[in-house]
Amino acid sequence: MKEIWSRFRKLISCWKGLTSLGRLKKIALSISYNGASYHGWQYQREDVRTVQGALEDALSIIADSPIRVSCAGRTDAGVHATNQIVDFSTNSKRDMKAWVSGTNSRLPESISVNAAAFVPSSFSSRHSAIARRYLYVIYNSRIRSALLPEYLSREYRDLDHEKMHEAAQLLVGEKDFTSFRASKCQSNTPMRNVFSVRVWRERDLVLVDITANAFLLHMVRNIVGVLLDVGANEKPISWPGSLLACKDRSKASKTAPPNGLFLVGVKYEVGVGVEIPALVWPHFLRVSS
Template sequence: MTRIVLGLEYAGDAFCGWQSQAHGRTVQDVLEAALSRIAAERVRLHCAGRTDAGVHASAQVVHFDTRAQRPTSAWVRGVNALLPGAVVVRWATEVGDDFHARFLATERRYRYILHNAPTRPAMLAGRVGWFHLPLDEARMAQAIDGLLGWHDFSSFRAAGCQSKTPVRLMHEASVRRQGDYLLFDFRANGFLHHMIRNLVGALVYVGKGRYPVAWMRELLEARDRTRAAPTFAPDGLYLCGVSYPPRWPLPNDGRIIALPQLPLV
């Protein structure tokens, strides 16, 4: 058996999420179907991070095992020829069977792009979030600093989250404005289900002045999801980086980053 790693990009608004479902088209479904045709056998994928419906990826990492012997180009150009336009394989490489896309990832990086203007976006509909009232990015930047380090993120965890622990190490958390857009960047050893969307929702409450900067710290200490803001829309969320120990032949020595660059950002 040979283990192959792929780097993916996809537009999440075209799919019902990553994970295979009996009732909807998912990224896993269409990619496994294409890979199975190239391999002439059933292929099962394992991903670095399972994205929800509407969530995008500019740097998803997956692996699969196969008995098929194919040139690397077959796993890129050949597979892409069988995929819908909203998903593409960017690169492929062979690794040892000790590699695992999910369990050996040391960090993941997400970016949320928020359009902050009185009217909703049209050209970028589904690719950016939107909030119509003015937001104070300086207040949000103060609040987001308190997320750095080890914390129990129970207040930002979906009710159906299956993680064994709500504790995560946040390496980077920042927000900055570019024109009518706010860019939220998060990098951690892992994320809980809906964690980023719940964090953005709370930061928007701070940015519009509903709560003080200290509220983010209060939410962390409360460890109570019912006290936080509603889950924000998935539209502007991108999985844009995964890091691995540098012992496999992966791009950039295992630091796989592709920050989404949209036309107006």
């Protein structure tokens, strides 16, 4: 009799597990994170803290099965995001509240799921994206900020943001960005299409807003490094054009620090239902579309 009851309990357990599963479906999330305490987005190994690793651990608990995610842009160590898009496939039956609030309850405070939506099985957060948008925030002051160093890149030199903006327009268009890629960049081609670059000032903050179809490793930070030297009157406005022509990374400026960089938006041909306003923490700077 005990053996019969034991088998019955096992059958009930299996049945409960099966009823919690359904058709394989794909879900997209919008997430934000403070990248200061992470070794970048991409999972490396268990003892290395990454955004992907923390997110997959939390989602796997909610799904009660292993979850692997892909993202629109693999941010470097120290880089932040207000609207990173990720996707994953699962057959676990959960409502959207569970994927948002439930996952957030399992995440550290430095990572948050903003929204979730079902997407077609053909959707890829990375390959379906037609544009990525980054904002770089520079604290232009000779006095360092004691409160916000994680979210700002400080530049002590006086910056002429109008010169920076004019110089940045030389980068717009489909061009060879060899001079702006990191030596460890593994992309098959240095060609990228920059749709827009805008530089402006908000009191002590100088902001660089750049959108492109995709970016090379350290490309945004290398562009900012060049614009900083132009803004400090150490290089001419024409310098970005000269660097594009020479195709030599060693001729360009040093790479700007990661802490001022935010991934603020990803664009798709068809909306994925997880867009949020591009607000940059901690300044609440609304980025116009």
